[in-house]
Amino acid sequence: MNPLDVLRSADRRLVDLVTTLDATDLGLPSPCTGWDVRSLVSHTIASIDAFAAAADGGDGPSEEELFSGADILGSDPVAVARRSIERSQRAWATITDWQQPVTTVLGAMPAAQAVGIVTYSTLIHSWDLAVAIHRAVEFDDAEAALAENVGSALVPALRPQELFGPAVHTDGTATPTQRVVAFAGRHPL
Template identity: 30%
Template structure:
């Protein structure tokens, strides 16, 4: 089961790589579903998150590893390199049994590796969609990836933390599972409205 989580996360990252590969220099100023972020800002965030999770998987790195650097001369290349590093870190034997220190969750208490990888999985399903939406296109994931990500998304609590500055996710938006899709429910639960103009 745990090996499947690593495989689903890796698949989500590979989908994100395909979507990011579509980004051209002229696209970097485009708006995104992430409030006040351009596509350049979003790529910088995604890159930093990969670097942070990779460091956490190795038991390394403080808060500075997680800081986005929006001044990269090649944001797509920087993203691709960071994605490679997190895939390699998560592929190490026993990674799900390690404690991960995730400063955005709690700067002092680590979370179990299996939970951390679940967070990473849902992040990259949502962020791959964010990038695709910014480019005016779509994104497709396998059913197993969406099932795994939806299980995580359903556990993300609502509440005041969703409206705090720098919150990982905005408050959920109305969603009906009747006739909907797993991706649609994930997005809605994590504050994305696919029908809203950017």
């Protein structure tokens, strides 16, 4: 599957969720300890910008800015989300060699790995956002497969920095989405 197809799907879900937010939702707690919805969405959008910068060579947030949770949404979260996603879509659409190295806030890596990481981030944080605003999210088969693949390498590498909690045990009835988020340290619905 084309890496852009899963990215586009994850981006659409994020925008759909952000369009449902009202001012009171932005102050709700999120599953990410210490972050409310505004901080969570700001981090998610900053991640999209950071990885778009790796593909287009433009400006992006520093690692410190990326993980600060500082408000970048202002008074129009939907416009900010759409602007970042449009930039990301344009940037990644220029990649013709997915093994081409790009330099991200996490270091140099093949473009395929970078687009996988930003897609994973968007999927996981869309799930976090949905939980915070009491909505259900289920990843489709391609999203779940990408998330399992990327998460299996990314999450263990970032656990020492406490960017992910310990895996949460699930039973044999867990959906693919529940397995993905449980591995990322979230308690599935």
